[in-house]
Amino acid sequence: MTDIKKLTKEKLFLPDATRGAVRFLTTKQLKETGTKGLVTNTLHLLINYGADHIKDLGGIKKLMIWDGMVLTDSGGFQVFSLIHSGKWKGKIHKDGAIFKSPRDGTEYELTPESSIDIQMKIDGDVLVCLDDCRETDLTREEAEESVERTIAWAKKCRKHFDNKYGGTKKTGKLLTCVVQGANYIDLRKECAQALVDIGFDGYNFGGFVVNEEGQLVLDEMKAVIDNTPEDKIKYAMGVGKPQDIREASKIGYNWFDTVLVTRNARHGTLYSSDIPDEILRIKNAEYANDLKPIDSKCDCEVCQNHSRAYVHHLLKIGEATGMTLATIHNLRYYQKLINNLN
Template sequence: LDTAISLSGHIAYILRAMLTNLTIHDQSIKLPIFLPDATRGVIKSVDTTDLHQAGIEGVVVNTYHLLTEPGPSVLQRFGGIKPFMKWDGLVISDSGGFQVLSLLYQNKLQGDITADGVTFTRTFKGQRKKYKLTPEKSIQVQFAIGSDILICLDDCAPTTANQQQVMASVERTVAWAKRCKEEYERQIESRHLDDSAKPLLFAVIQGANDPSLREQCAKQLIEIGFDGYGFGGWPLDEHGKMNNEILKLTADLMPDDLPKYGLGIGNPHTIADCFQMGYTIFDTVLPTRDARHQRLYVFSKDPKQTDILYERPFYDFLHIGHEKYVRDTQPISQFCDCHTCQHYSRGYLHHLFKINDYLAGRLASIHNLRMYSMLLDQLRTYA
């Protein structure tokens, strides 16, 4: 690995040439970019106006959840997810495979995984309904969603998988990706979409923590040809720490002239580290989930005067539920320009959480999302 060590002892990676813009539908998207997870077409507690004001330029929606509720026919009636949720920014739809397979592997969902796809039964509002998610179905649903970037259905092996199971996962991921691309091309043709109107299609590289299987998966996916590639699986080693070696290896296997997507990554330090490895697209539930649990992200000093690549830590948590904030008149962060920090005090937000008011989650989420967008603004200065 090409690395450099800062004065603080933090290992950083020497930046390689990377994409700084991504063109979709004749629109230029600045990279790197962070997208919060609007799993069911909504980010809990906030609306799309809040997202814009927090500097958020895109969201990730979940094919599995939107397939089951409200369903593709409802989304088509509204013209897709963007008109449905009144959002005009970037939308990425993940394939739904990670959620379904994770639930199946954990025995939290009844179903089967075969070469053809995944079948599962879901109980909703007392009614049991059987679904089948194949590569073709995943792409069809994603077209109904109307997202800008579609993700191929992949098989994410569980962390307990043995070598044989991981090999099977890679083989299935490649086979499904090929079928996804074939269905994608059929949809493009049947909808008469030209290059300026068609969405992009990304494939996901699997292989767990095995470098040779990662390389095999990447090579075969690149031979099929996609618009971008993502890191698939769990980015953690056996000790629960980020597996930087596998993350870096996988990024290096991806073409440098295409977007590199770190699916499900991550906290601010991890995003900064993975950006140095070459990843330019990130999504995670962390900022909004932590906000609802009273964990607020605060830069240690002015981010414009912080070397995000080398300084660690460059942020800390402010646990707003702590009694010491009862009479605190300061904003959450003196370095933040979000709606919450410009208008409300720590003491008021502490009060809102204490009385369990809905506004607490909204104001906290706005702040954490803005912290992430400010982080990405700083990372763009290095690109």
């Protein structure tokens, strides 16, 4: 069994097992990359499996046979962005959102309480409060409203988790919240302090982590660190590139996730310490006859046994095994990056 409390102090990279699997990997292969925890996507699990169905089958960890940590997101980020972009039909209101699944037309309501209920049914280890995440370039007024709702919803989540389920004491699960405030430093501070007053096991950085130039918003991120207790989880959601993880780690963040690691792998963008900017585009013609491993310092199954030429060939023709090998290597690269931060 995973000691969740112990993990709160460790640096972790959490791959996205969006629909209950890291694409192209078995649970055994995932474990062998050194992965200690993963993130599942509450919205995708809800509309593809159904929360009750997962509960009836014993929860996501039992289904995956995964004895590491599982963090469930609140579902809010996807639901709100799908509604904002007009891709999904739905309405955001002061207590959450109502939306229709494009899959079968089922109507769902996501509220602070229902998000906790769904996450409890999925049965991971770390829950995230529903927060009011919005698009970029918020006016002061919009950012203030988002902070106000985020605090009110966090309060409701805390109350519901404690009253209905008995909180951490009864469930062994941890509850984290999300700090909003867009690019207004004082709002980030205000939001963080109000959430600390309610009390959580972790304070996650919400909203956009990079600006239009692709730079990490370090000042905003630091405002959250400076106003939250040192011994709690600091999860930089959606961070990121190797260099961004190193920078966010330096200022005090310890949990990271990004879909890029596995998505890049499938598209042939691999990581290698042999290349100056760490990016090796394996599909490039220069690797067609290259018998060296992807990364000469990597101890993964792929680098120990296969050449760049082999992975190049498999990915060029869209062979699924190529995706598996690329994903194993990229995840191992990130887990080693994280180990080197500790």
